[in-house]
Amino acid sequence: MHIFSAILFAAITFSAQAQNQGKAILSLGYNYSLPTGAFKSDLISNGSARGFTGDLMFTINHKWSVGLGFGFQDYYQKYPRAIYPTGNHEETSAVLSNSIQALPVIAKGTFMPLAGKAGLVQPYITAGAGLSFVSFRQYLGAFGNVSSSASFAAQGGAGVIIPFKKNSATGINIGADYNYVRYQHFGYSNLNNLSFHAGVHFPLK
Amino acid sequence: MKKLSIVFLVSAVSTFWFAGCSKEPLNHLTAEETRIYVTNYDSVANFSAYKTYSIADSVAVIDNGQHSRALSASDQAYIDAVNKYMQQRGYVLTTANASPDLGLTVNRIYNTATSVVTYNDYYDTYYGSYWDPYYWGYGGYGYYVPYGYSVYQVTEGAVSVDMLDLKNAKSTGKIGLVWNGLVRGEGIFAESNANAQVKALFDQSSYLKANN
Numbered sequence: 023m024h025i026f027s028a029i030l031f032a033a034i035t036f037s038a039q040a041q042n043q044g045k046a047i048l049s050l051g052y053n054y055s056l057p058t059g060a061f062k063s064d065l066i067s068n069g070s071a072r073g074f075t076g077d078l079m080f081t082i083n084h085k086w087s088v089g090l091g092f093g094f095q096d097y098y099q100k101y102p103r104a105i106y107p108t109g110n111h112e113e114t115s116a117v118l119s120n121s122i123q124a125l126p127v128i129a130k131g132t133f134m135p136l137a138g139k140a141g142l143v144q145p146y147i148t149a150g151a152g153l154s155f156v157s158f159r160q161y162l163g164a165f166g167n168v169s170s171s172a173s174f175a176a177q178g179g180a181g182v183i184i185p186f187k188k189n190s191a192t193g194i195n196i197g198a199d200y201n202y203v204r205y206q207h208f209g210y211s212n213l214n215n216l217s218f219h220a221g222v223h224f225p226l227k
Numbered sequence: 228m229k230k231l232s233i234v235f236l237v238s239a240v241s242t243f244w245f246a247g248c249s250k251e252p253l254n255h256l257t258a259e260e261t262r263i264y265v266t267n268y269d270s271v272a273n274f275s276a277y278k279t280y281s282i283a284d285s286v287a288v289i290d291n292g293q294h295s296r297a298l299s300a301s302d303q304a305y306i307d308a309v310n311k312y313m314q315q316r317g318y319v320l321t322t323a324n325a326s327p328d329l330g331l332t333v334n335r336i337y338n339t340a341t342s343v344v345t346y347n348d349y350y351d352t353y354y355g356s357y358w359d360p361y362y363w364g365y366g367g368y369g370y371y372v373p374y375g376y377s378v379y380q381v382t383e384g385a386v387s388v389d390m391l392d393l394k395n396a397k398s399t400g401k402i403g404l405v406w407n408g409l410v411r412g413e414g415i416f417a418e419s420n421a422n423a424q425v426k427a428l429f430d431q432s433s434y435l436k437a438n439n
Contacts (some may be wrong), residue, residue: 031369032263072249098250100260108265114417115431119252161252163412 036182044081047089049195050073051221055095061203061213065099065120069226072096075219077130091150091177095217097121106162106219116162124213126201134183144183148195151176154203156213169207176202177193183223195223247314262412264427268434271390272405275438277394279321280313282306290337297335304421305333309388311422314428317437328394330402336414339382386410388428406435 053073057066073095079087101118108114130150137144154175159168181197196219203213253261268274285301288295309331310320321327360368390406392399408428416418429435 096249098252098255100252100255103260109267111270111432112267112307114263114266115427117260121250121252121255123249159252161256163263164253164256165263165411166252177360 027171034083044083044087046226047079047081047087047191047223048074048226049077049079049221049223051195051219052216053093053095053219055097055201055217057097057213057215060211061205061215064210065213066097066122068097070095070097073217073223075217076130079130079132085134086131086136087134088131091130091152092128093127095124095215097124108162109203114162119159119161119166121159122213123157123159124154125156125202126152126154126177126203128175128177130177139143142185142188144185146183147178147180148197148199148212149176151180154201154213156203156205157204158207160208168224171205171207173213174204181219191226192222194220196220199214229383242433258413262410262424263433264424265409265411266364266428266432267371267407268432269403269405272392272403274405274434275436277328277392278437279319279325279327280331280390281323281325281327282309282313282324283333284330287332289334291339292346299418301416301418302326302333304418305386305388305425308422308425309333312425313435316429316435319437325340326393329405330391330393332389332391334387334389336385336387337382339380341378343376343378344382345376363428383411384416386415388422388425406432408432 023197035085050115051074053075056062057069059143069108075092075093077089079089079093081087098121099119101120103117105113105115105116106118128150130148130154132146132148145155152175153172155170155172157168177199179197179199181195183193183195184209185191185193198216198218201213201215201217203215205213206212284306285296285298286299286305313331314320318329323330339437358370360366360370386409388408389404392405396402408425410424412426415424
């Protein structure tokens with residue numbers, strides 16, 4: 023949590039400076055997420071095509087920006103009927119459904135190494151940490167449990183911005199992120215995932 | 228600026244549209260998939276040591292703690308199915324007065340929960356957007372609700388099959404419940420589903436087998 027606090031503090035500090043010095047840039051995009059590791063093997067193996075992502079970033083200089091990332095992703099999977107041990111000598115035959123909604127709020131920084139140089143495509147790398155608000159519903163047949171929590175999340179990613187025209191601050195943003203989401207409830211360990219996003223990128227002023 | 232607004236509008240609408248496509252798990256279940264089959268057994272019971280059984284000729288209806296007996300077509304279908312699968316496992320049907328090793332009962336269980344809906348919650352001006360008075364052409368008016376709440380009830384049902392140890396009743400001084408199967412979900416009281424429900428309970432209880 024110390025890392026998260028430091029990044030959040032840095033982002034807020036830089037954001038405050040940037041509001042005076044730089045531009046506010048909003049990215050909004052469609053997000054596709056692929057569960058990985060224990061999330062994939064224990065909870066949801068399907069990719070989720072139901073999500074969006076957004077960043078509100080403030081430029082510090084022409085290469086660096088800091089701000090907040092946010093988003094939403096809906097994961098769902100129904101497993102065929104199987105028999106689960108549910109007690110000492112109790113077994114339950116059921117169709118198992120897992121439904122997870124994640125809303126990350128991430129303090130993040132972005133570095134664009136080629137910013138200011140001629141060229142259409144601007145690559146960038148990004149990293150951040152924050153919280154993911156997770157709603158987890160698990161059903162045996164029609165009978166379920168609900169759990170809501172806030173979990174530590176960290177993110178690292180890369181992508182490109184393709185301006186609509188030369189020197190335009192508005193463009194298309196395409197990228198990928200790896201998301202670490204610590205989730206230690208009901209014996210599960212994480213909701214780590216790899217996400218791909220595509221959307222638009224434009225200054226607010 | 229106009230172009231920027233269009234970009235923002237299109238991207239916002241499209242992204243939030245995707246967000247609105249969350250899958251509600253309960254809307255993606257068939258009636259069969261809503262059902263669960265739960266079995267419990269006594270770990271010290273030796274099911275192969277039992278030879279004979281008897282089954283009650285009617286069904287106990289347990290409705291919020293009130294007991295009665297019934298025999299609907301669905302009840303009879305459950306009793307027939309239990310007989311069928313007990314005999315498939317090698318147990319022999321006998322009468323209750325012929326000292327059977329096992330006694331079986333089928334039970335319908337209903338639990339009714341009572342909840343309250345509070346009208347003030349959604350006619351309060353604080354929640355006015357729920358049914359904004361503008362909808363009726365009386366913008367700026369407030370609602371007046373002379374009564375505060377209404378009561379509604381939700382009933383949930385289950386079917387259980389209980390297996391009782393009569394063979395050892397005299398030596399232990401009690402009638403032990405050695406196996407129980409419970410069915411919950413949509414359509415469980417339908418006569419046409421009874422056989423499949425009982426089959427599912429027996430399918431996951433492979434230890435139920437007489438040693439003839």
